[in-house]
Amino acid sequence: MTEFNNRISPYFINFTVPAVSSPRAVQFYIEYEDIIYTNETIVYYYKSYSALTSFYPRTGPSNGGTLVSVIGADFDD
Secondary structure: OOOEEEEEEOOEEEEOOOOOOOOOEEEEEEEEOOEEEEEEEEEEEOOOOOEEEEEEOOOOOOOOOOOOEEEEEOOOO
16 A cells, blocks of 8 residues: 655645556555545556667757757657
């Protein structure tokens, strides 16, 4: 069970999700004072970390505007 970390207002809460054994989509619910709140269309996605292998160029002008290419694996589509 995940405990509320911070109840910001009657409309907004923060909480920490528990660890899972592998990346996947999960539905979740919130139980508060013996009432279960859920919405089957809201899904939380656990994802793998992306792997960054390189990027270029490694330098650019201080005024910005340089297009940087990043090479790696497991980037989201």
